[in-house]
Amino acid sequence: MHERELYERLLGLSASWFVADVKLNTVAQQVDVFVEHSQGTSFSCPECGKACRVYDHTAERQWRHLDTMQFKTMLHARPPRVRCQEHGIKQASLP
Secondary structure (H helix, E strand, C coil), X not given: CCHHHHHHHHHCCCCCEXXXXXXXXXXXXXXXXXXXXXXXXXXXXXXXXXXXXXXXXXXXXEEEXXXXXXXXXXXXXXXXXXXXXXCEEEEXXXX
């Protein structure tokens, strides 16, 4: 099993999300996991729940996840924004 598949399973990502890259920095004792979504994925409007197409993406965000052994684990993703006909452009929820 490759590290990308391992982290996909550990994170419990849905079918539309996948781990694009995993970087290990042994000096900083940090694992960086880069998560992306598949092309053509629809996301729910956070206001009404209606499935919407991706409009664009916001800047990359990072947040800390549970540690991997003694290594700090950071997730990285560019949150998609959707265009809802009723509510306009809204940021979709991340996994």
